[in-house]
Amino acid sequence: MADEIVILTGAGISAESGLGTFRDVGGLWSQYDLEDVATPQGYARDPDLVLGFYNARRENARMAAPNAAHRAIARLQREWPGAVTLVTQNIDDLHERGGSPEVVHMHGEIMRALCASCGHRWGWTGAMSREDTCPACGRGALVRPDVVWFGEMPYHLDLIGERLERAGLFVAIGTSGAVYPAAGFVAEAAGAGVPTIEINLERSEVAGMFDRHILGPASETVPLWVE
Numbered sequence: 425m426a427d428e429i430v431i432l433t434g435a436g437i438s439a440e441s442g443l444g445t446f447r448d449v450g451g452l453w454s455q456y457d458l459e460d461v462a463t464p465q466g467y468a469r470d471p472d473l474v475l476g477f478y479n480a481r482r483e484n485a486r487m488a489a490p491n492a493a494h495r496a497i498a499r500l501q502r503e504w505p506g507a508v509t510l511v512t513q514n515i516d517d518l519h520e521r522g523g524s525p526e527v528v529h530m531h532g533e534i535m536r537a538l539c540a541s542c543g544h545r546w547g548w549t550g551a552m553s554r555e556d557t558c559p560a561c562g563r564g565a566l567v568r569p570d571v572v573w574f575g576e577m578p579y580h581l582d583l584i585g586e587r588l589e590r591a592g593l594f595v596a597i598g599t600s601g602a603v604y605p606a607a608g609f610v611a612e613a614a615g616a617g618v619p620t621i622e623i624n625l626e627r628s629e630v631a632g633m634f635d636r637h638i639l640g641p642a643s644e645t646v647p648l649w650v651e
């Protein structure tokens with residue numbers, strides 16, 4: 425419907441809340457090899473390294489606070505109930521703490537755990553270790569963060585595809601367009617004749633696919649765009 429909006433966010437929207445992005449200078453991927461810490465193979469090879477990596481990110485997310493960009497999107501969702509689908513690649517909970525009523529976490533959530541044995545999911549706040557056991561099947565050493573690793577299928581792709589098809593506008597905020605299938609959503613939207621806007625510090629790797637570009641820090645550009 426013409427008045428429906430799909431918003432996709434990435435690490436850039438949480439940068440001004442103090443959560444490092446992935447590719448920027450000094451970003452996470454310059455400190456860790458994603459093969460080691462964000463793949464099922466890395467987890468099988470060295471679960472302590474992986475659980476330690478996510479324990480540190482969970483602590484950072486817990487200490488961080490939502491910024492004006494998170495709050496502006498939440499305001500838009502409240503002012504247009506049911507018309508705004510907020511999809512995020514971020515595993516932090518800053519959108520929810522910024523007041524967003526519905527957040528589609530396509531890459532999972534760091535404040536949740538997943539049992540790699542029975543698939544049970546539950547809320548998780550503290551540090552995770554191999555000693556932890558699943559409250560459903562009781563097995564240990566298979567409790568992992570409920571996040572989507574490289575080579576794993578992202579969550580909610582059917583819902584996202586359906587919302588993209590019928591959207592009146594697609595907006596990407598704070599994402600480099602380097603990771604698929606998220607980076608392909610603009611092409612899906614454009615293919616369905618949906619107008620597209622990129623709001624980012626700089627032009628992304630898929631900038632050429634967007635109709636409009638609003639460049640600058642999200643905490644400034646997003647509240648202005650929402651106004």
Ligand SMILES: CC(C)NC(=O)[C@H](Cc1c[nH]c2ccccc12)NC(=O)[C@H](CCCC/N=C(/NCCC(=O)O)S[C@H]1O[C@H](COP(=O)(O)OP(=O)(O)OC[C@H]2O[C@@H](n3cnc4c(N)ncnc43)[C@H](O)[C@@H]2O)[C@@H](O)[C@H]1O)NC(=O)OCc1ccccc1
Pocket residue numbers: 433434435436437439440445446447448451462513514515531571572573574575576577578597598599600601602603604605606623624625626627628640641642643
């Ligand atoms: C590296 C890349 C080439 N590899 C992939 O894309 C792979 C493989 C692949 C699949 N299809 C392909 C097609 C082509 C090539 C490769 C592939 N994809 C997968 O493995 C995916 C799973 C990918 C998910 C991996 N998990 C993440 N996260 C969770 C864990 C964790 O977080 O640890 S990805 C993780 O990295 C990505 C980081 O990207 P961004 O968020 O954009 O962050 P980045 O730092 O890159 O950029 C920040 C941007 O913000 C801007 N910025 C900075 N500060 C600000 C500021 N202040 N204001 C505004 N903007 C700002 C910067 O300028 C910059 O542009 C996010 O998605 C994030 O979630 N699974 C899959 O494909 O399954 C099978 C399948 C098959 C068919 C259909 C479906 C599935």
